Amino acid sequence: MASITINGTSHDVTADPATPLLWVIRDVVGLTGTKYGCGIAQCGACTVHLDGAPVRSCSVPLSAVGTKHVTTIEGLSVDSTHAVQQAWVELQVPQCGYCQSGQIMSAVALLDRKPSPTDAEIDSAMQGNICRCGTYQRIHAAVQRAAEMKRAIA
Amino acid sequence: MTRFLTTVSRRDFVRVGLVLGGGLMVSVYGCGPNGEELQTGTTPDGSLAPNAFLRIDTNGNVFVTSKHLEMGQGVHTGLATIIADELDADWSRVTVEGAGADDKKYGNSKIGGMQGTGGSTAIANSWTQHRTAGATARAMLITAAANQWSVPAAELITEPGEVVHAASKRRATYGSLVTAAAALPVPANVPLKDPKSFRYIGKDKATTPRVDAKAKSNGTAVFTQDVKLPGMLTAVVAHAPLFGGTVKSFDGARAKAVPGVVDVVQIPTGIAVLAQHFWAAKQGRDALVVQWDNASANTLGTAEIMAQYRDAAQKPGIGIRNDGDAEKAIAGAATTVEATYEFPFLAHASMEPLNCVVELKADSASIWNSNQFPTVDRGAVAKVFGFEPEKITMHTVFAGGSFGRRANPHSDYVVEAATIAKAISGRAPVKLVWTREDDTSAGYFRPAMLHRLRGGVDAAGMPVAWWQRVVGQNMMIGTMFDSKDGKDPSAYEGAADHPYEIANVFLDAVFPKVGVPVQWWRSVGNTHTAFAVEMFVDEMAHAAGKDPLEFRRALLTKDPRRLAVMNLAAEKAGWGTPAAAGRARGIAVHKSFDTYVAEVAEVSIVNGVPRVHKVTCAVDCGIVVNPDVVRAQVEGAVAFGLGAALYGRIDIDKGRVVTTNFDRYRVLRHAEMPVVDVHIVPSGEAPTGIGEPATPPIGPAVANALLALTGKPTRTLPLVS
Numbered sequence A: 001m002a003s004i005t006i007n008g009t010s011h012d013v014t015a016d017p018a019t020p021l022l023w024v025i026r027d028v029v030g031l032t033g034t035k036y037g038c039g040i041a042q043c044g045a046c047t048v049h050l051d052g053a054p055v056r057s058c059s060v061p062l063s064a065v066g067t068k069h070v071t072t073i074e075g076l077s078v079d080s081t082h083a084v085q086q087a088w089v090e091l092q093v094p095q096c097g098y099c100q101s102g103q104i105m106s107a108v109a110l111l112d113r114k115p116s117p118t119d120a121e122i123d124s125a126m127q128g129n130i131c132r133c134g135t136y137q138r139i140h141a142a143v144q145r146a147a148e149m150k151r152a153i154a
Numbered sequence B: 001m002t003r004f005l006t007t008v009s010r011r012d013f014v015r016v017g018l019v020l021g022g023g024l025m026v027s028v029y030g031c032g033p034n035g036e037e038l039q040t041g042t043t044p045d046g047s048l049a050p051n052a053f054l055r056i057d058t059n060g061n062v063f064v065t066s067k068h069l070e071m072g073q074g075v076h077t078g079l080a081t082i083i084a085d086e087l088d089a090d091w092s093r094v095t096v097e098g099a100g101a102d103d104k105k106y107g108n109s110k111i112g113g114m115q116g117t118g119g120s121t122a123i124a125n126s127w128t129q130h131r132t133a134g135a136t137a138r139a140m141l142i143t144a145a146a147n148q149w150s151v152p153a154a155e156l157i158t159e160p161g162e163v164v165h166a167a168s169k170r171r172a173t174y175g176s177l178v179t180a181a182a183a184l185p186v187p188a189n190v191p192l193k194d195p196k197s198f199r200y201i202g203k204d205k206a207t208t209p210r211v212d213a214k215a216k217s218n219g220t221a222v223f224t225q226d227v228k229l230p231g232m233l234t235a236v237v238a239h240a241p242l243f244g245g246t247v248k249s250f251d252g253a254r255a256k257a258v259p260g261v262v263d264v265v266q267i268p269t270g271i272a273v274l275a276q277h278f279w280a281a282k283q284g285r286d287a288l289v290v291q292w293d294n295a296s297a298n299t300l301g302t303a304e305i306m307a308q309y310r311d312a313a314q315k316p317g318i319g320i321r322n323d324g325d326a327e328k329a330i331a332g333a334a335t336t337v338e339a340t341y342e343f344p345f346l347a348h349a350s351m352e353p354l355n356c357v358v359e360l361k362a363d364s365a366s367i368w369n370s371n372q373f374p375t376v377d378r379g380a381v382a383k384v385f386g387f388e389p390e391k392i393t394m395h396t397v398f399a400g401g402s403f404g405r406r407a408n409p410h411s412d413y414v415v416e417a418a419t420i421a422k423a424i425s426g427r428a429p430v431k432l433v434w435t436r437e438d439d440t441s442a443g444y445f446r447p448a449m450l451h452r453l454r455g456g457v458d459a460a461g462m463p464v465a466w467w468q469r470v471v472g473q474n475m476m477i478g479t480m481f482d483s484k485d486g487k488d489p490s491a492y493e494g495a496a497d498h499p500y501e502i503a504n505v506f507l508d509a510v511f512p513k514v515g516v517p518v519q520w521w522r523s524v525g526n527t528h529t530a531f532a533v534e535m536f537v538d539e540m541a542h543a544a545g546k547d548p549l550e551f552r553r554a555l556l557t558k559d560p561r562r563l564a565v566m567n568l569a570a571e572k573a574g575w576g577t578p579a580a581a582g583r584a585r586g587i588a589v590h591k592s593f594d595t596y597v598a599e600v601a602e603v604s605i606v607n608g609v610p611r612v613h614k615v616t617c618a619v620d621c622g623i624v625v626n627p628d629v630v631r632a633q634v635e636g637a638v639a640f641g642l643g644a645a646l647y648g649r650i651d652i653d654k655g656r657v658v659t660t661n662f663d664r665y666r667v668l669r670h671a672e673m674p675v676v677d678v679h680i681v682p683s684g685e686a687p688t689g690i691g692e693p694a695t696p697p698i699g700p701a702v703a704n705a706l707l708a709l710t711g712k713p714t715r716t717l718p719l720v721s
Ligand code: FES
Pocket: A035, A036, A037, A038, A039, A040, A041, A042, A043, A044, A045, A046, A047, A056, A057, A058, A059
């Protein structure tokens, strides 16, 4: 039995320590906003934060989580009011939506680190998140829009 | 505002179906050839018959039932916009739910009355039908208010969610009127709005934002992957590594020893491992020892298959088009041009790998899936279980992409899920999950294709002959769309009917038999025909020393809509003005699914690899229901087609797919996305499709830009190997 903290709540989970964090989040804890897309850290659909840093949860074993705090899409805000989520809705980013939890988690981590990212910084932070629907142009604009919204509040 | 299927317990799924109580339901059963209403009826007492497009509850909430699968293309928003406009609904109170399976109620008039989402037909086949559904409900609400207030109906107007009598300053919400309205006879032939008074249709995202944007930005949107039923097991399957392989023998002992694994069963398509959760099932699958029988399996690789196609391209095929005498005209031409274009197999590689949930009971079953062909899938599952199809309930949830894959004419993964549920005698609900590798290795690819072209240009630089041979698999064999005459019209759609005014045109087609399963992929045959045609036009223009745009204009004098999108894209892209240093522009125009799209790509070469900076698009899809959704579909289709043109290639080695995940099956990523600038041609024509038609032109637009930049044509895709 391991204890992990997800979105501020501690969960006792029974799982093989080698189980990827993704499947602990989805199948054991039951939070399904985090998605499976490739299982080999290639697509970013499973992106969550470990102590605020973006990681591909499909490739992080439960044993590596320890006391680090996990944040998933469900933990961003209770009412979809995080600036990044608002920008996503305002610019009508999602199409099928399957990649978007991962996209949003990567964008949030970027803006936490760099409040005013350049185009190249957005490109490189988002390069690991595939969107097969091709929403990249809107994702890019929404990251900039969210940065603007965050700066306006700050 | 919009309420989606945000929870996944069985109780909630049932609740969503039962919300009716005391509401007004308008059903428009079936549709004629133009989608017109044939018969209507009400269910006034609130009894459930989930067969309507629209219902309004006593609180004034509007529920739209989408007969089409929402897979990203925005169809939930589009269908709701049409109904809400004629109904004068309050957009913030509109919710969309997926329909069950029923050809009679939800048939698609554009695909022979079968229920299905594909061919970019959703809005086109629903346009009149859904306007009628909304207008009929509105008329009943007006009548109910007129009766209540004892005023003539003609004195009443509607505002979003309300009936208004201006003279007496009375207003009534729709919710307060539905019970009375539901008791009224359903009027026939209700007039539809004058398009000038459309409230929502054609308006931008501020007026009709996507109904699913919020749920898809907070993790609550439910995909098949997220469906969880009490006691459900997850199944992961060991499939034959070669197409056509079968299980010879297997040993499941090590799989059963994995903690969490509950069962190991043999099914027709392999060995299924069932476990408490995905990871245990996958560990169990990986621990299986399976001997495969490859006696009737495909052992060819892509290199051998393409070599066969090159041979086949030397022999005559089935004649498709023959205007004048192309051979003679080529022989007499001042300049001749020849090219052979080769196209690889492509996987759909939707973001959500394929999956399906099945709950099997003694004499009934339920399926949770992103149902693109719900009645086809239901029929196939019914055969597995030996039930009447009506005993199977199809729950349609969001698809994490599809691009055609979930419209599998053989219901491959759905049937597989059903066979697993049957193999464990329905002891538990089963969620079949394919890994990314399973998904990419399973076939049903866009077929590999080869186009051989020969053309002749006269002394004035005008084409006098066009000769084309198309080689590739017939993807219709064994499907409901098989014409049984050996032809697959999708192989030459957009080529045999190319619009260029050339006196001598010949096209034939060869359909080799190859043991790799193939299927439609976003824009179907247009994925390669548009490339072959538009690239070859540029090759001929290049040989004639003409500007590609002027060359096309001279050959398109009888095709005003095509000409208009081409001219608009060229103008907006600054065609004729110098591009930035090191860059060149290429143009391509193509009609597919009755929609015209022209694209101008601005391209340079960075480190030996094409870099697409900007794509200027012009689109004519008739009346536009949601302009922002149209723009989004064009942006997305450009990205999808560009990724394929640059990188897309399934490699098969000795029968085995080797490009099984995103490390080797490359797709477009964020930094490679060009600026996509979309211009919509205003139109009063009936709406046509938008999910697919912006895909075909991007490949040739980029290749044509490279031809302008380097003088070298692109003959083999992908561009980057
Ligand atoms: S599922 Fe983790 S990166 Fe794709």
